[in-house]
Structures are given as structure tokens and as C-alpha cells.
Amino acid sequence: DVKVTQSSRYLVKRTGEKVFLECVQDMDHENMFWYRQDPGLGLRLIYFSYDVKMKEKGDIPEGYSVSREKKERFSLILESASTNQTSMYLCASSPQTGFRNQPQHFGDGTRLSIL
Amino acid sequence: AQTVTQSQPEMSVQEAETVTLSCTYDTSESDYYLFWYKQPPSRQMILVIRQEAYKQQNATENRFSVNFQKAAKSFSLKISDSQLGDAAMYFCAYNTYGGATNKLIFGTGTLLAVQP
Numbered sequence: 001d002v003k004v005t006q007s008s009r010y011l012v013k014r015t016g017e018k019v020f021l022e023c024v025q026d027m028d029h030e031n032m033f034w035y036r037q038d039p040g041l042g043l044r045l046i047y048f049s050y051d052v053k054m055k056e057k058g059d060i061p062e063g064y065s066v067s068r069e070k071k072e073r074f075s076l077i078l079e080s081a082s083t084n085q086t087s088m089y090l091c092a093s094s095p096q097t098g099f100r101n102q103p104q105h106f107g108d109g110t111r112l113s114i115l
Numbered sequence: 116a117q118t119v120t121q122s123q124p125e126m127s128v129q130e131a132e133t134v135t136l137s138c139t140y141d142t143s144e145s146d147y148y149l150f151w152y153k154q155p156p157s158r159q160m161i162l163v164i165r166q167e168a169y170k171q172q173n174a175t176e177n178r179f180s181v182n183f184q185k186a187a188k189s190f191s192l193k194i195s196d197s198q199l200g201d202a203a204m205y206f207c208a209y210n211t212y213g214g215a216t217n218k219l220i221f222g223t224g225t226l227l228a229v230q231p
Contacts, residue, residue: 029217040124042206042223058218079164089161100148100210100217101167106160 003027006091006105012113021110023091028098032074034066037088041080044072047072051097058109079115088112117142117211121222128197129173129230134143136192138207146155147170148210149190150219151181155203163205194227202229 007022025032031050035043035058045058047066055066063085067075074093078085088111092104118141128134140149143201151163166183174179178198182191194201207222 019127031220035221040223043219046216047218086156088199090161093143094217096216101165102214102217103150103162103165106152109158112187 004091004093004105006089006107006110007109008022008030009108010111010113013078013081014112014115015077015081015083015102016047017081017114019081019112019114021076021078021089021091023074023076023107024072025093025105026072027093027095027105029072029093029105031104032068033092033094033095034074035090035092036060036089037109043090046076078114083114086112086114117144117209117220119207119209119220119222121207121224121225124223125226125228127228127230128194128201130197131201132197133193133195134197134227136194136205136227138190138192138222140188140190140207140209141212142188142209144211144214149181149183150189150208150210151192152206152208152221153201153203154206155200156226159207164192197229197230199229202227211220 003026033048034046049055049068065077091107094104146170149166151228154160162222164176178195208219
């Protein structure tokens with residue numbers, strides 16, 4: 001089974017801090033994704049990566065950056081955390097097969113609170 | 116751009132009964148995939164079922180089945196013989212091509228409660 005591991009389930013940070021959320025997958029997937037999940041808004045894509053060092057903006061990239069130095073690891077960075085970034089963050093991965101039937105595999109999520 | 120709409124924020128069903136969750140989408144593509152994901156209180160999203168747009172036959176996975184109406188752009192999920200473990204948030208998702216790879220567009224979710 002695919003395992004997507006997010007480093008923290010709960011995280012509390014202060015406004016202005018630089019915050020790192022880490023995600024690791026063990027299935028050699030090319031694609032990795034970061035979403036935020038908010039009540040009534042569903043999942044919104046922040047950034048995704050289709051290869052090492054390659055990244056693309058999703059629908060809501062403002063205030064975030066990402067890093068993918070190794071294939072198995074995809075980091076989400078909040079450069080200067082703000083209270084409106086309090087949310088649930090989900091990481092996912094999928095293989096790059098060229099077919100659109102491949103589902104994404106998700107981690108357990110990180111509930112981030114910015115005080 | 117594709118959009119996915121789930122018009123039922125919350126649903127409730129009695130144990131052993133059947134419930135249908137609605138999903139509509141908008142697209143100009145003719146070939147695509149649709150997914151239903153389940154997010155239980157433990158939080159990990161898991162795939163429930165997937166449907167290829169060019170297949171006329173509705174997908175089925177044990178107690179879960181879909182009613183796919185391509186012309187109406189409707190993709191509802193039917194859960195038969197509901198169990199307490201089915202209580203979760205359910206998300207409908209459309210697989211689109213994001214330029215470099217495939218990516219999912221999610222609906223806002225339906226929270227399903229199962230009453231004993």
C-alpha cells in the first residue's frame with residue numbers, strides 16, 4: 001500500500017513565523033500535491049510538483065512556497081505565517097502514468113493553527 | 116475551467132438504509148475521470164470509487180455504486196446497506212490535466228451521518 005506521511009498531525013505557530021510542513025511518500029510517485037481544506041470550501045490546490053525540483057502553482061499559491069529536493073519528499077513553506085493560514089493541510093501523491101485514471105493517495109493531514 | 120458542485124452539505128441515513136449523494140460538474144472535455152473520496156473522522160482521504168467518462172456502465176464497488184449521467188454532467192454516489200463506518204465527509208472530484216500532470220478538482224463535500 002502507498003504510504004504518504006505528514007510530519008505533524010497538529011501544529012501551533014505564531015504570526016510571522018516561517019513554517020515548514022513536510023510530506024514523504026514511499027511509492028516512488030512522480031507527482032506530489034499540497035492542498036488546504038476549509039469547511040464549506042472543500043480541498044483547494046496550493047502547489048504541485050511533477051518531478052524533482054519542478055513545481056507549479058495551484059489555485060491558491062499566495063503566501064506559500066514549496067520545495068522538492070528529493071523525489072519522495074515535498075515540503076510546504078509558509079514564508080511568514082498569518083492567521084488566515086490556519087487550516088487543515090493535506091499532502092497527496094500519484095504516479096505519472098499518462099493516464100487520468102490514477103487516484104491520488106493522501107496523508108493524514110496537518111491541522112495548523114496560527115496564533 | 117472545470118467545476119465540481121456538491122449541493123448537499125450534510126446528509127443523514129439510518130443504518131442499513133440506502134443513501135444517495137449528489138455531484139454535478141461542468142466541463143467541455145469528452146474524456147475524463149471522476150472520483151468519490153471518503154474522509155472519515157480519522158482524517159485520511161481514501162478512494163471509494165472511480166468512473167471513466169467514456170464507459171456507459173456505472174462503476175460499482177461492493178455497497179458503493181455510482182449513477183453517471185454524462186449528458187446531464189451528474190455523478191451521484193449510492194451507498195447501500197449503510198453502516199456506522201460509512202459516516203464521513205464525502206468528496207466528489209474531477210481529474211483534469213494541469214499542464215504538466217493530472218490534477219483533481221474537488222467539490223465542497225457532503226458530511227454523511229449514519230444513525231443507529
